[in-house]
Amino acid sequence: MKVVFERSKGLLNTETHYCPGCTHGIIHRLVAETLEEMDVLEQTIGVASVGCSVLSYQYFNCDMTQAAHGRAPAVATGIKRVLPKDRIVFTYQGDGDLASIGMGEIVHAAARGENITVIFVNNAIYGMTGGQMAPTSLLGQRTATSPEGRQPQTQGLPIRVSEMLATLDGASYIERVSTHDVAHVMKAKKAIRKAFLTQQEEKGFSMVEVLSTCPTNWGLNPEESLQWVKQEMVPYYPLGVYKDRQYKGEES
Amino acid sequence: MKVVFERSKGLLNTETHYCPGCTHGIIHRLVAETLEEMDVLEQTIGVASVGCSVLSYQYFNCDMTQAAHGRAPAVATGIKRVLPKDRIVFTYQGDGDLASIGMGEIVHAAARGENITVIFVNNAIYGMTGGQMAPTSLLGQRTATSPEGRQPQTQGLPIRVSEMLATLDGASYIERVSTHDVAHVMKAKKAIRKAFLTQQEEKGFSMVEVLSTCPTNWGLNPEESLQWVKQEMVPYYPLGVYKDRQYKGEES
Amino acid sequence: MMRIIIKEDYCKGCSLCIAFCPQEIIQLANRLNRNGYRPAEVLDQNKCTSCAACARMCPDSVISVFRPEKNKIKAS
Amino acid sequence: MMRIIIKEDYCKGCSLCIAFCPQEIIQLANRLNRNGYRPAEVLDQNKCTSCAACARMCPDSVISVFRPEKNKIKAS
Amino acid sequence: MGKVLMKGNEVIGEAAILAGCHYFFGYPITPQSELVAYMAKRLPEVKGLFLQAESEVSAINMVYGASSAGVRVMTSSSSPGFSLKQEGISYLAAANLPAVIVNIARGGPGLGNIQPSQSDYFQVTKGGGHGDYYTPVLAPSTLQEIVDLTQEAFRIADQYRTPVILLGDGMLGQMMEPVEFLKTDNQIVIDKEWATTGTKGDGSPKTITSLDLNDVKLEERNCKLQEKYKLIRRNEIKVDTYLMEDAEMAIVAYGTVARICQSAIDRVRDEGMKIGLIRPISLWPYPTDVIASYCERLNKIVVVEMSAGQMVEDVRLSVEGKVPISFYGRTGGIIPTVEELVEQFQMHGNGVLR
Amino acid sequence: MGKVLMKGNEVIGEAAILAGCHYFFGYPITPQSELVAYMAKRLPEVKGLFLQAESEVSAINMVYGASSAGVRVMTSSSSPGFSLKQEGISYLAAANLPAVIVNIARGGPGLGNIQPSQSDYFQVTKGGGHGDYYTPVLAPSTLQEIVDLTQEAFRIADQYRTPVILLGDGMLGQMMEPVEFLKTDNQIVIDKEWATTGTKGDGSPKTITSLDLNDVKLEERNCKLQEKYKLIRRNEIKVDTYLMEDAEMAIVAYGTVARICQSAIDRVRDEGMKIGLIRPISLWPYPTDVIASYCERLNKIVVVEMSAGQMVEDVRLSVEGKVPISFYGRTGGIIPTVEELVEQFQMHGNGVLR
Amino acid sequence: MKEEIIIAGFGGQGVMSMGQLLAFAGMKQGKEVSWLPSYGPEQRGGTANVSVVISDSKVGSPIIDSPTTVILLNNPSFEKFEKKVVPGGNILTNGDLVNLPCKRNDISLFSIQATTIAEKLGNHRVAGMVILGAFIEKTGILSKESLVEALLHVLGKEKQHLIPVNIAALESGMEMVL
Amino acid sequence: MKEEIIIAGFGGQGVMSMGQLLAFAGMKQGKEVSWLPSYGPEQRGGTANVSVVISDSKVGSPIIDSPTTVILLNNPSFEKFEKKVVPGGNILTNGDLVNLPCKRNDISLFSIQATTIAEKLGNHRVAGMVILGAFIEKTGILSKESLVEALLHVLGKEKQHLIPVNIAALESGMEMVL
Numbered sequence A, B: 001m002k003v004v005f006e007r008s009k010g011l012l013n014t015e016t017h018y019c020p021g022c023t024h025g026i027i028h029r030l031v032a033e034t035l036e037e038m039d040v041l042e043q044t045i046g047v048a049s050v051g052c053s054v055l056s057y058q059y060f061n062c063d064m065t066q067a068a069h070g071r072a073p074a075v076a077t078g079i080k081r082v083l084p085k086d087r088i089v090f091t092y093q094g095d096g097d098l099a100s101i102g103m104g105e106i107v108h109a110a111a112r113g114e115n116i117t118v119i120f121v122n123n124a125i126y127g128m129t130g131g132q133m134a135p136t137s138l139l140g141q142r143t144a145t146s147p148e149g150r151q152p153q154t155q156g157l158p159i160r161v162s163e164m165l166a167t168l169d170g171a172s173y174i175e176r177v178s179t180h181d182v183a184h185v186m187k188a189k190k191a192i193r194k195a196f197l198t199q200q201e202e203k204g205f206s207m208v209e210v211l212s213t214c215p216t217n218w219g220l221n222p223e224e225s226l227q228w229v230k231q232e233m234v235p236y237y238p239l240g241v242y243k244d245r246q247y248k249g250e251e252s
Numbered sequence C, D: 001m002m003r004i005i006i007k008e009d010y011c012k013g014c015s016l017c018i019a020f021c022p023q024e025i026i027q028l029a030n031r032l033n034r035n036g037y038r039p040a041e042v043l044d045q046n047k048c049t050s051c052a053a054c055a056r057m058c059p060d061s062v063i064s065v066f067r068p069e070k071n072k073i074k075a076s
Numbered sequence E, F: 001m002g003k004v005l006m007k008g009n010e011v012i013g014e015a016a017i018l019a020g021c022h023y024f025f026g027y028p029i030t031p032q033s034e035l036v037a038y039m040a041k042r043l044p045e046v047k048g049l050f051l052q053a054e055s056e057v058s059a060i061n062m063v064y065g066a067s068s069a070g071v072r073v074m075t076s077s078s079s080p081g082f083s084l085k086q087e088g089i090s091y092l093a094a095a096n097l098p099a100v101i102v103n104i105a106r107g108g109p110g111l112g113n114i115q116p117s118q119s120d121y122f123q124v125t126k127g128g129g130h131g132d133y134y135t136p137v138l139a140p141s142t143l144q145e146i147v148d149l150t151q152e153a154f155r156i157a158d159q160y161r162t163p164v165i166l167l168g169d170g171m172l173g174q175m176m177e178p179v180e181f182l183k184t185d186n187q188i189v190i191d192k193e194w195a196t197t198g199t200k201g202d203g204s205p206k207t208i209t210s211l212d213l214n215d216v217k218l219e220e221r222n223c224k225l226q227e228k229y230k231l232i233r234r235n236e237i238k239v240d241t242y243l244m245e246d247a248e249m250a251i252v253a254y255g256t257v258a259r260i261c262q263s264a265i266d267r268v269r270d271e272g273m274k275i276g277l278i279r280p281i282s283l284w285p286y287p288t289d290v291i292a293s294y295c296e297r298l299n300k301i302v303v304v305e306m307s308a309g310q311m312v313e314d315v316r317l318s319v320e321g322k323v324p325i326s327f328y329g330r331t332g333g334i335i336p337t338v339e340e341l342v343e344q345f346q347m348h349g350n351g352v353l354r
Numbered sequence G, H: 001m002k003e004e005i006i007i008a009g010f011g012g013q014g015v016m017s018m019g020q021l022l023a024f025a026g027m028k029q030g031k032e033v034s035w036l037p038s039y040g041p042e043q044r045g046g047t048a049n050v051s052v053v054i055s056d057s058k059v060g061s062p063i064i065d066s067p068t069t070v071i072l073l074n075n076p077s078f079e080k081f082e083k084k085v086v087p088g089g090n091i092l093t094n095g096d097l098v099n100l101p102c103k104r105n106d107i108s109l110f111s112i113q114a115t116t117i118a119e120k121l122g123n124h125r126v127a128g129m130v131i132l133g134a135f136i137e138k139t140g141i142l143s144k145e146s147l148v149e150a151l152l153h154v155l156g157k158e159k160q161h162l163i164p165v166n167i168a169a170l171e172s173g174m175e176m177v178l
């Protein structure tokens, strides 16, 4: 019997605390597999953020540091800047963490061309704290803090983080992918690999924005949630590569 | 004798603490004249930020609140949201204030489509604290904290704030102008007026990025400084309108 | 012949494997595992094509997929 | 005839008005004002065209500019 | 309206609305998120405004803005988020701006956990921010008391032009009890002629600032602040006592844990021990004199906190060596049980009972 | 190397490098900006790294990252910026991460001004952040002492795995004095086997975290923290005394103002008053016992601070009512003059002199 | 009179709202009550529990160390709370879900096939009401009327149609301990 | 011996570096020294001052309430510091820039046309050195040699060519008080 698929060695052998059907788990697997395949698990340091993935330091089979809410890019910067160059440093952040409280940190990490990889899990909501509005929540989306649905007049417009960061010269590789079916999951894996390779080649800042689900707080079952990603999120957050060019000081 | 030009009533009758030749003074005048001409001085609340313009609350002839470093957009949001709609609220912020410590606040004010006007004075340096590198300092620029000139590898790439914020649906009007000669000063005035009108018409977030000088910390005389703006800054920070479109929820 | 193995105790019964199995051979068992979930179970291993769609969509990496070695004689 | 008035004590001697005056009729005085700056002064008001370039470039709003009323007869 | 059954976090929200606070800027964090959600639902109903800020830092500065525009305004958070507000609180205090800031504290330090805790006592009472300032701190121990103290917080904030902190913990925020929304009497309406609302009709420009580059002037400002604090110390001390009339041993505890202490005291009293409870309600200003006034009669004071020992310093400062003081604390989100407190009190009481 | 003339801010930087700290993450703020600029220039020369963070919040979290990767690392700020670091400091303490954090304090609260001040005492000693934690605080009063204490700060940080605060003020940061860069003896090299540097060669994954959702486990963590603090209290108290052998009146002062007090004491001694100085060098742990040990002989203690009165509480906690205590403070960035202190001491001394 | 009740089960079994019904009914009946949830990571998947105190005098601590009654809806909760009940107290379980043997003989154990009964009544979601019926009948701390009033309040207008089946469940539960 | 010196003038007049020269020279001569600038908003335009203590014993307070010498380079500084000098102390001014009458008669006043002299020496920027020359000659606290050493240190390699004119200025200043 040939093994077609088995649990990645990049994941520790523990159950996660994620809700049934939450795609955080899929994204964990993709990161773990990539690090395993690149054979860099032993030289990787991951940074867990504050969100449902806060405990990811118990799941990844590599050194992990847990950062304050929103500050993972700063923590990753601190780690990356003081360790030998062969170390791989990544952050794993939710949309509340990265796009709300951590907006300053992510913009500046990108602008500095910080040679780290950011896995940005956009599920359009604050999962961990019970379903409040995120900067990425869609217009009309009902959340604990937008009970009537998000209104542009009072709650503003959702932020397309990938597009925004792509305007920065410091950002080298930025792609948005999704997890709503097998094909997209496989594409997501490719993007994540590309991002880590960007770092390995010392090309600077890389980020993969992964559209993800929160069945629990969306009030949908796992399958419906994937449909919601496809039908509601993808149109507002178009998939694709937003940046794939390293800035060369000499060029401009 | 006809009065061709006199000191705006939008300015109080005091000397400023700005260094000789610093264009903060010109920008103050433009804002003051605009408010005077729109006849809104009595219903305007300005927010002074932390930077050389921190004392601008002693210079403008309208109510003023002084905000913590970087937080002027949040303070302005607080003011604007609780006062009657006819009130005009603006922030006056330096590039360190707005683009470094205050990055989160400005992105989110723009994303929310906050109906305020931001006067963003980009002089590519921290003036008040004695000439440290700003996120907008140019590559190669020598500052107190980039003594060998800003290097992309360690200090990252300058941020083009207007371009970046223009990607946000919430931002309605964004223009970059300069102060390096009479014609540009007059253009800057027009842009500032347009920005305040945007607010008056309740169209949402408006910002004018004004390229400005810091003769003291650039180590140039005032005239050379204007030349430096023209020759060094304008090429990296192209002038022009980056956004002039109000997001209508219904449209998209 | 076991083509897929489901580590039952790690399963959360989310049903995503069921939704994505082209062969429609997975279902939730009628019992609870130690965490109180109804775990996924395979109806007919023989129908499985080892496509691994289930495994790729499983958020909890619960499923392993195998394929019988191709008969070398046939292959050559 | 005074076309421009420089509020000397507010002047910081930055020379921007000088740099931008097309008529080249402004210079720094050879004395210090109470703040220790050499204030700007006008050499020849008659050469002034009231273009206000000086005033628009003055960071300290120190300069006022006037223009003699046009002779109404000529204008009509 | 009668009694309703609500979560503590929601009670804070409704009480704020009762106090005329129609503006709330917040950011979610467990265990106070229900307050944010409540305000999101309720404030539009009273034509007020709820805004979710992008961070705690931003929220406190929005509060700074709204307060400088003259309205009653509130924000809330829990420990880590409260730390992020320190600069902003220092600014509010320095600029003489009224506001009510809620801290529903949780286990710390760092990310800690989300269980109830009282380990932010130092931070709220000694000024977690920079510079010489204090904020009045009110610590309710029941949901009904939240109703009163939230209103009081707004009254004090406006009257003295100061930020006021309402300190609870996860238990108080998460639990439900019947409450009745009664307006407190001492509601005062204050004309905020200092607010920056535009000069229309009221003359020359007004400014709100905490800056004074001149040291002599800044010292003057600071002296005025200290005068204000003196006044607050004189007028705004709140403290509750229980069975202290004949007590020979006093328990000092506040907030959540004071309730548990009270249950434990009841049990120990049954055994004949002369024990009572002093429950500071205002943690700043601290009821120093009240505690000191019992010193003569007391053989022992036991301070109980859900912390490693913080308020105990204020008790020591009150007592100045006149009575022996013991401390009993639990941390990490653990709430002491009545049983363990009974045991503690009995142990300490052995030297007390005749 | 001999003596060199340098600004206090720069002395901190050079002393840090002497201590083997090659990483600095900072953000400019007066009156500490020279330190940032100095590191920007010097660290590349020693193949280290200076990085200007986008904010103080970011800087302290970069420090968190660098420290978790096992290097000696420093950041610095002044009062408002220091307030912004509170969450990060609480995280460092909770995660047992060593780091040195400099606060060159200025007039507060709020934006205040940029003149020297000691009004962040509470913030640094009682934990300006949330949760039960302390940070050792060292307060030099001369530039030469900066050289020693900066090195000490790194030693303590590594030895106990804790953030350590170096507290100065604008005067100390801005002034120049001759200093000699001598290495302190008790340099220890510690193997940071806990650092997250990649698992290569050292087995299973390591984690740095301050989270423990389980209350019992978090309490265990907290107890370990408190054990550590007990150890630090036992081992790391630093205090200096001056003419205390026969003193009947003691001045207690630290840092900048202690120098002025010393000059004033010299003058008052000339008039025959038996007066001395107790100068706490470690503000936490506080030299409680040292102060207490003088109580018997003293008639009076005068605490002098450039604040409205903060350390005075720690003095009161040390003395517990055994000696009358007076406080003299200036705020807003004003440094008391020798003359005014002489007058103060004489005034208080009137009751003391026989 | 005073009842200190802990209700525990998997998240999603309605543990919190069962507690809320009791507290609300208690309040309506003029008693002092408190309701305190366990919260936090348990929300995700694991077990959840709620503490409800119903008393004739003021509630001091809403935390319950030694419950007078525990209502347990899954095995892990049974393992955790069986031992905590005061001697003479009650353990009520949903016998369809809890099948561990009881080690205590100083308490009253009521194992009710609540899911089975609920399904017979046509709605498996009213299993909790069956047990609450048993609880009030056994302890007498609350009247049926107060619980019905609480039901009316909690279900609100939109779910009025569910009232009859809930009341039926309540009554079946009450009958179980007759 | 102890000198407490305040040097004050407009920003840009070299006040800080004059102070630094004195402190450095003092250190080289084996004395205890301290240098303390006024900083802050004054940087922009206004006046700046620096306090330098040179002493044979340890420097307590680097803050100077009652200077033994003040060196004043503009009128505002003269107004501010004239009154602070200890009786018997020195006031040195650049007579080209300070023209206010002196109200004190318990001090020694030296008004030196330092700019004029400096310009004669070919570099108006050495006016400060002229005054420092006068200062060391008058007080005797520092030797000319130490000041020259300080100069060498401060000017560094790039500005070696400026040393002769600086020394000439120093010497002219010293001669002024002969």
Ligand SMILES: Cc1ncc(C[n+]2csc(CCOP(=O)(O)OP(=O)(O)O)c2C)c(N)n1
Pocket (backbone or CB within 6 Å): A050, A051, A052, A053, A069, A093, A094, A095, A096, A097, A098, A121, A123, A125, A126, A127, A128, A129, A134, A214, E027, E028, E029, E030, E056, E080, E081, E084
């Ligand atoms: C300073 C601070 N503020 C707020 C919180 C509370 N908090 C924890 S997670 C979270 C949001 C998480 O949302 P997101 O980043 O989108 O992650 P998700 O749970 O959706 O994966 C918040 C606000 C905190 N822990 N610390």
Ligand SMILES: Cc1ncc(C[n+]2csc(CCOP(=O)(O)OP(=O)(O)O)c2C)c(N)n1
Pocket (backbone or CB within 6 Å): B050, B051, B052, B053, B069, B093, B094, B095, B096, B097, B098, B121, B123, B125, B126, B127, B128, B129, B134, B214, F027, F028, F029, F030, F056, F080, F081, F084
């Ligand atoms: C929290 C905080 N951090 C840092 C500072 C110090 N600071 C004052 S102004 C300033 C930078 C100002 O630069 P910019 O915004 O570009 O304004 P400019 O002076 O150039 O006009 C800094 C870092 C502060 N006051 N508060």
Ligand code: SF4
Pocket (backbone or CB within 6 Å): A017, A018, A019, A022, A023, A024, A052, A123, A127, A128, A213, A214, A215, A216, A217, G044
């Ligand atoms: S709350 Fe949402 S994001 Fe968090 S684990 Fe559950 S489903 Fe996933």
Ligand code: SF4
Pocket (backbone or CB within 6 Å): B017, B018, B019, B022, B023, B024, B052, B123, B127, B128, B213, B214, B215, B216, B217, H044
């Ligand atoms: S320091 Fe620079 S920005 Fe500030 S006032 Fe002077 S010239 Fe202008």
Ligand code: SF4
Pocket (backbone or CB within 6 Å): C003, C004, C020, C021, C022, C023, C024, C025, C026, C047, C048, C049, C050, C051, C052, C053, C054, C055, C065
């Ligand atoms: S491998 Fe393919 S066919 Fe086999 S069970 Fe999984 S999804 Fe179905």
Ligand code: SF4
Pocket (backbone or CB within 6 Å): A021, C006, C010, C011, C012, C013, C014, C015, C016, C017, C018, C039, C040, C054, C057, C058, C059, C060, C061, C062, C063
């Ligand atoms: S996808 Fe995984 S967790 Fe979900 S039911 Fe299938 S095996 Fe279980």
Ligand code: SF4
Pocket (backbone or CB within 6 Å): D003, D004, D020, D021, D022, D023, D024, D025, D026, D047, D048, D049, D050, D051, D052, D053, D054, D055, D065
């Ligand atoms: S108005 Fe024009 S011509 Fe007249 S002085 Fe000014 S710049 Fe010169």
Ligand code: SF4
Pocket (backbone or CB within 6 Å): B021, D006, D010, D011, D012, D013, D014, D015, D016, D017, D018, D039, D040, D054, D057, D058, D059, D060, D061, D062, D063
């Ligand atoms: S531009 Fe204004 S400040 Fe500058 S020299 Fe001319 S008048 Fe004076």
Ligand SMILES: [Mg+2]
Pocket (backbone or CB within 6 Å): A051, A094, A095, A096, A121, A122, A123, A124, A125, A126, A127, A134
């Ligand atoms: Mg999210």
Ligand SMILES: [Mg+2]
Pocket (backbone or CB within 6 Å): B051, B094, B095, B096, B121, B122, B123, B124, B125, B126, B127, B134
């Ligand atoms: Mg700037």
